[in-house]
Amino acid sequence: MTQTSTPRAWTESPHSRCQFYRSMCSLPTVIDPATGRITMRAGFVGAVMMPTELGQRVKTSLDLRGVAPLSIVGHPRAEMWTFLVRTDIRPIGDPAEVARLWKARVVVIRDGDIALPSPVVDPLMIRTWVSPATSAFRPSGAVVIECALSILRQIGQ
Template sequence: MTQTSPLASAYAETPRSRCEFYRRVCSLPTVIDPATGRITMRAGFVGAVMMPTDLAQRVKIRLDLRGVAPLPIIGHPRAHMWTFLVRSDIRPIGDPADEARLWKARVVVIGDGDIALPSPAPDALMVRTWVSPAISKFRPSGSVVLECARECLLRPSPQ
């Protein structure tokens, strides 16, 4: 019979402990779905910008070069998308061509609704994971993330 040491079980991560970490350390208003262990938060003070992985990688490089860090980024491996958690400071896009460019590139701004976060609950489908984990209260400006996405879309990616 194998026994788990009290020390090991004290550090076992659960959806509840992860949710508490998100709340206390990262100031994210998270809740847990008791049936699934899924951790979500309501967009509002915190928003998100979602985009395809290839574009998101280029955006992350631009943000890194600007010294914007740490970047909380959720990966969606099956969908080949990344979601940047951001401050909700995004203003409406005025230029129709700019809006069309972002729409065509599948860049989505989430300013309302639920945002799902990675959970330690077993996820056989690998639906979401951290590319760059939330480790503090810092979130980049949503406007700056969109600005970097626009810059990347105006310049073709190096092949």
């Protein structure tokens, strides 16, 4: 019996994935030396995190509007989705709308680290791509928030 191995050029590593994120997706990623996680600092790119069920509705609505491609990170154990967005979200003046988002567990990430999926096998399935980053396109964060608010209003939340 002969043993075959995957050619080195076809083997993906956190380093090669990080390079892809930087060069093809314009994501300012780094590899955390302590954990090996791929992260990026929010600022140039932001994020909107929400429960999976609401995220699915928001994605469908954005797909119907032709807003694509979307970059969405799934957190299966937490049942949350994170949309990578442009950082154009302005403060919401209406306290009722802020409360609606808070109650629905919608979080805007403007500062801090955002962790991205890594090619390393993750037995705990902490992060995975729902819709992988494939380009530098990011939807407007304001549009994602407004879409979430519209859906929350429709379902009476």
